[in-house]
Amino acid sequence: MTEPTDETKLTRTKRKWAAEGKFLTGKVVRGEHERLPPGQHLVRDWPILDLGMTPQVSEQSFRLDVIGAVEHPVSWNFSQFKAQPQTSFVTDIHCVTTWSRYDNRWDGVSTRDLLDVVMPRPEARFVELYSSDGYTTNLTIEDFAAEDAIVAHSWEGKPLTRDHGGPVRLVVPHLYFWKSAKWINRVHFLDRNKPGFWERNGYHDRGDPWNEERYS
Numbered sequence: 001m002t003e004p005t006d007e008t009k010l011t012r013t014k015r016k017w018a019a020e021g022k023f024l025t026g027k028v029v030r031g032e033h034e035r036l037p038p039g040q041h042l043v044r045d046w047p048i049l050d051l052g053m054t055p056q057v058s059e060q061s062f063r064l065d066v067i068g069a070v071e072h073p074v075s076w077n078f079s080q081f082k083a084q085p086q087t088s089f090v091t092d093i094h095c096v097t098t099w100s101r102y103d104n105r106w107d108g109v110s111t112r113d114l115l116d117v118v119m120p121r122p123e124a125r126f127v128e129l130y131s132s133d134g135y136t137t138n139l140t141i142e143d144f145a146a147e148d149a150i151v152a153h154s155w156e157g158k159p160l161t162r163d164h165g166g167p168v169r170l171v172v173p174h175l176y177f178w179k180s181a182k183w184i185n186r187v188h189f190l191d192r193n194k195p196g197f198w199e200r201n202g203y204h205d206r207g208d209p210w211n212e213e214r215y216s
């Protein structure tokens, strides 16, 4: 008997997820008339919203730790992060404060590619995201693995500005934008739900804009 290689282990994990329908719940296909969620209005600029403690994270000091209930934890510096398979998505932003912004182009590492690298263990059901300003937020592993979710370093072809979470932020387009952690530095896979900053302060645990899951 030989140990299975990473390749076959990975294939097995993917097959198991597919069988459980794990990746099928993250995103719903909607018609154009349903593009703007209820109670939202469109903006053309891109507002800046955060706790006001804009951290200074340079590409040199950047680190992303992906840890917890995973087979292969990683701790990437910026060039290691940039060396991962790169993806581009064009997606909409929906903020709980009622503004939405269409067609934002993001470049970075898709959460699915990240999952393929770290390989969550069977007990991993939630993620807690940590940012350099002390912000935290939580997601189910299915929402984190949504097909258009991305750990982004660029917006409209340019490096993310510091105000918008540069050098690296998360973008989870199918949920309100507070779930999209700016200045992300740690993704912690957990067997239990651990509510983050806004989730402990009156915001909904999930934040689906089409169900107006604004407050708890």
Ligand SMILES: Nc1nc2c(c(=O)[nH]1)N[C@H]1C(S)=C(S)[C@@H](COP(=O)(O)O)O[C@H]1N2
Pocket: 046, 047, 048, 049, 050, 051, 052, 095, 096, 131, 132, 133, 135, 163, 164, 165, 177, 178, 179, 180, 181, 182, 183, 184
């Ligand atoms: N680290 C961090 N991420 C954060 C926040 C924050 O305060 N700190 N605010 C959230 C909220 S409430 C929103 S609406 C978006 C705003 O992102 P933007 O400033 O790029 O529009 O970031 C989210 N991610």
Ligand SMILES: [Mo]
Pocket: 049, 095, 096, 097, 177, 178
């Ligand atoms: Mo927000």
